Amino acid sequence: GQQGQFDWSPYTVPIGGCLTKVIVFRLILGFSRRKRHFASLNEKQASVFEGIEHGLWKFGGAPKELVVDNAGVFVVNAHPAYFKWNPHFLELCGHYSMKPIACRVGNPRAKGKVERPFYYLEQHFIKGHSFESFEHFCQELSRFDEELDSQVHQTTQERPIDRFEWEKDHLTPLPSGRFVSSQ
DSSP states (O other), rough: OOOOEEEEEEEEEEETTTEEEEEEEEETTTTTEEEEEEEESOHHHHHHHHHHHHHHHHTBBBBBEEEEOOOOTTTEOOGGGGGGGOOOHHHHHHHHEEEEEOOTTTOOOGGHHTTTTHHHHHIIIIOOOOBBHHHHHHHHHHHHHHHHHHHHTTTTTTTTHHHHHHHHHBBBBBOOOOOOOOO
């Protein structure tokens, strides 16, 4: 329950017979390595925030810290001497009582728990698959998350769903409502 990491990656996916750009957001809990994905057709701030919220509500709580990169939706100025958070992101973090942590520029390893698994997603979910509709893509992505929960994690040598049993009571309880009011 101490730390979560968040990131996203764009993909070109066959949906309904057409190649479609899809953005896949990922929130991962540091201890259990439990992941939640959220798909969108854009990378706007509201979609990024929905991606974060999707994971928090699926987990039933929020980590104490949220590690992110220096994208504009999070950080207005990433220069160490003039660092400034995006005020809307700070509002989201405050809503869920999470402390934001930004990676240093050029240091993607600082959030390696969330970065590396995108390769696995590409190889085992996206590559070689096509989807009837965007809704079908989202349903299959949710099913994929459930599969990941039951697979033994390479680093921990335990299933994320089992480790989550230890972690869930350490998550911060969720507020009464979401920060983003529409999907």
